[in-house]
Amino acid sequence: MPAKLPVAETPEILPRPDFHFTGQVGRTFKDSDPATFPQPVQPSKGAPNIVLILLDDVGFGQFSTFGGGVPSPTMDRLAKEGLRYNYFHTTALCSPTRAAIITGRNHHSASFAGITEAATGFDGYTCILPRNCGTVAEVLRQNGYMTAWIGKNHNTPTWETSAAGPFDRWANGLGFDYFYGFNSGDMNHWHPLLFENHNLVPASDDPDYHLTEDLADKAIRWVRQVKSIAPDKPYFLYVAPGATHAPHQAPQSWIDQFKGKFDMGWDAYREQTLERQKKLGVVPKDTLLTERSKGLPAWDGLNADQKRLYARMMEVFAAYGAQVDAAMGRVIDAVKELPDADNTIIIYVAGDNGSSAEGGLEGSLNENLFFNGFPEKWEDNLKAIDDLGGPKHFNHFPSAWAHAMNTPFQWTKQVASHFGGTRNPMIISWPDKIEDKGGLRDQFLHVIDIVPTLYEVCGITQPREINGVQQKPIEGVSFAATFTDGKVQSKRKTQYFELGVNRGLYHEGWMASAPSFIPWNPNRDENWDPDQQVWELYKLDEDFSQARDLASLHPDKLRELQDLWWVEAAKYNVLPLDWRGTIRMNAELMGRPSMVGKRTKATYYEGMVALPGAACLPMLNKSWTITAEIDVPDDKAEGMIVTQGGSEGGYGLYLREGKPVFVYNYLGMERPTFTADAPLPKGKSKLVVDFKYDGGGMGKGGAVTLKAGGKTIAQGRLERTVPIQFAIFEGLDIGMDTGSAVDFTYPMPFKFNGKIERVEVEVKPGK
Structure with a gap:
């Protein structure tokens, strides 16, 4: 039988009281009791090391471990020694998911209804992480852990990212002893702007430099260093590489490996991927392939030049993804060489949302055009086909490829109403505790469930006060029981979804979904009426992919879930609904705080x-x-x-x-x-x-x-x-x-x- 999890024995109030010598104090040390020093905080007995990997803009059907066309040997290896989760959900966008994964609260509760660059002044939308939503890193740090964050930080308000600070909402102020990475949503992988803690990192003079490899190197360096110094002390290593978020940039040697492998196009890719998914068992045998999302073109309707360009864009994207999985493999190799390696829980989340459709219908050489509200033309992009993936362009593949990466689901990143935007693969390895090697888990989970799970397996009491601030209750629920019991019922009965008024509600096996705006068009009609939104209804135990809309057959059930959505929205700071698009990216027009x-x-x-x-x-x-x-x-x-x-x-x-x-x-x-x-x-x-x-x-x-x-x-x-x-x-x-x-x-x-x-x-x- 596997060993029991650590017993929760940590205080509810952090930090612990200051040390006070309780012995007898005389006139001199000679007539006083022997001096004692305050001792370092000791973690719960048996507390595991933790490695949390969070990839970026990844679809359910992207990597081979879940049936996709991009090889992922690192995920394969972890899946064989651990568990695959095929009902795990994110928020449909990066900053919100990242706030949720480090706090255990819903993204609106943590004030992250969108990305930091689109913050507004409503409670759920400020993108200022509330102090009553203490992070898992802060709690672990105060309970004896060494902590590091490597890679993408998209949870610091944009107006606080300069050298003038303040720095309390940088990674170091959120409980992480060490930070190496970037403070934005996108990053040029050839010429990044990086920070080590609060200090700008000089540009590399290595002609072969690539950000993905650099982040892996720094993660390896940190974990080796701290374990060499303190081998008996557990660590929390959070690795958040920028891949596979735009720009899609990869070394030519990686790109060359995929030449011709996506010439079949996105429609055939979806069909082939679903068949692989069924064979792997990551989707039920009766799963249906959803229709191509409205507005996306058929591959057969493209001309030869379009096919050539779009296939090449997909080759670059595949190279980018394969490279990051290999780089994460180097991190895992280093971790497994360290003391207490088998008592290390590795959580590998393939994506903070579904694959991104922000490249538009015709693909992009510069994603900033999207954020400024401009589409691109494939004829212009074709001229740059030989430079894709290199330093000249901020390229992004067409929206239809993003949809294909999310097979078998509808829609993509930004569309929180459907699983194409929110269902992401998750793999968990823990050699000391997981006996069902290669097992599959199908409990309905949400990203906010990771924090309470970590608290349970680390023997940590969820604190009610951190650094003098009363804490908002953790809104996630632990799924630690699934590590040893594949049939245990999910504790999560209800979960709302919302992003840009793409709305959804899961409740006891049903899913109500209301899409609003298509993600490849950044321009929105401010006069749009959310009360005219069309809701769909799905029964998930009979329809894994949301392929059969039952709204007309069960209007009473749909009405029940619609009403419940408003209850959840009021409870978690979702209101007021805000569907504005690119205009929210302009800080001056939005009146966001500024050092200026x-x-x-x-x-x-x-x-x-x-x-x-x-x-x-x-x-x-x-x-x-x-x-x-x-x-x-x-x-x-x-x-x-x-x-x-x-x-x-x-x-x-x-x-x-x-x-x-x-x-x-x-x-x-x-x-x-x-x-x-x-x-x-x-x-x-x-x-x-x-x-x-x-x-x-x-x-x-x-x-x-x-x-x-x-x-x-x-x-x-x-x-x-x-x-x-x-x-x-x-x-x-x-x-x-x-x-x-x-x-x-x-x-x-x-x-x-x-x-x-x-x-x-x-x-x-x-x-």
Whole structure:
């Protein structure tokens, strides 16, 4: 029989009281009792090590362990020694799922109804993690664990991600002793902006650098280091790589392995995947393949060039996924070499939501176009087919491939009403405790159930107070019993779903689903009426894939679940419903907090790098002026003076061969460039870029004038400008270019070889 789980014996109030010497104290140490020291907190006897892996934007039918076409030997290995869960659910979007997985509360309860870049001022929508939702890392840390977070952090408010902090909602402030990763939803895998704890990490000079491998290396380094120092102390390692979220970027050697393997197209892929899923037993034998979601094209209706382009995009995506699973395998190998390896629980969650349809119907070379509300044309993307996956593009495959990755379900990421958006594979390995090697579990679970499960297996009492703050009750329920009993009934009877008014409710085997907006169109009608939403009804024990809508046959049951949805929504801060799209990405229009405040001028100095966009003056949809005071060493001076953004959008002012250059990157589609005819003379110079906005709405054009010493040296027009955001994750740099290049005509980091006295940016609201 397997050993029993640790008995909960930890305090309900954290931290523990300060140490107080209770012996006799005399006039001197000679007539006092022997001194004693406060001892380190000891974890519960038998408490396991924990490795939590959370991949990004993964569909149920993506990886081979669950029948998909992307090989996943690491998942296979863990599944053979552990358990597969095929009824595990997420929230349909990254930040919400990530808030839920570290707090054990529903995403609205934890104030994460959406991504941090789209926060609003309602309780469930601020994206400010409440202090009454203490994290699992904070609780484990105060109960004797070593803790680390490696990879993606998308749970810090955007306006708090600059060097000015505050840092209490960075990973280190959320209970993690060590952090190495990035503070955004997307990240360029060739030229990332990374932080180690609170410090910006210098760009790598390795020509073969790739973020996925770097994150695996850092996870291995940390866990080896701490176990070498404290072999008897348990650890919690949370690894959240950026794959397979856009941009889909992978080494060419990985991409080449998939050449021709997806020429069958997305419709045939779905059919083949379902057959594999049935053979593996991860879906019931009678599972039906749902219809292609409304609006997605049939593969057979495409022309030859479209098929060639889209197949290549899928090859890149498959390479990206295969690489991350292999990298996680290196982490697992390192873990299994450590002391107490068999008492390590490994939770491998394949996706924080379903596969992403944000590449649009025709695929994308720059996902920032989606967030600015613009579709792309396949004819333009075809020209870049040989560069896909490399550093030049922020590419993303078409929506129909995302739908195929979610086989056998309907819909995709963002659609919380259906399992294409919310059902993700989960694998759990724990050699010391799990005897049913290779077993399958079909209890209905939600991501909020992981925290209470960890508390139970670690022998931890759920704290009612942390750091002086009364805690909101954990809303998840433990599924630890499933480790030893495959037939145990699920404790979860009800679970609401909501994201962008895509709504759903699970209750005692039934699922009511109400889709609203299609995920590949970011533009929403503000006059849309949620009361006109059409609800569907499914009986899950007879219909694993949500293929048979029973709404017309059971109207009373549907009405019951609709009413219950509103009860749950009121209970968990889901209200008010908010379906606005790209407009929520504009911090200025939404009135989100900002380090800028109401200032219209800001002065920056050399050495300021990676200042997040949320901490920069808002330069969109208005006039502005950049003034740079520099000292030029000679008439061949080179380097970046000021830039904001990167390859997916932004601007840059730099010198090349002594000549001032201003470039405006319009979302990677065009880069109007204004270059002086002659180099600047040696010595001090004042460069001015003045932009006069045409006005008349968002994204309009305007006149650009470049001056040196008060004289015009270049001028022209921008016919259109970025309306919502310059870039997804890149900010402002002075004296060099971090992250990716705003254009591809200079070598990174293009450090200025002169001296920059100051750079002033002034915005002129109103036009």
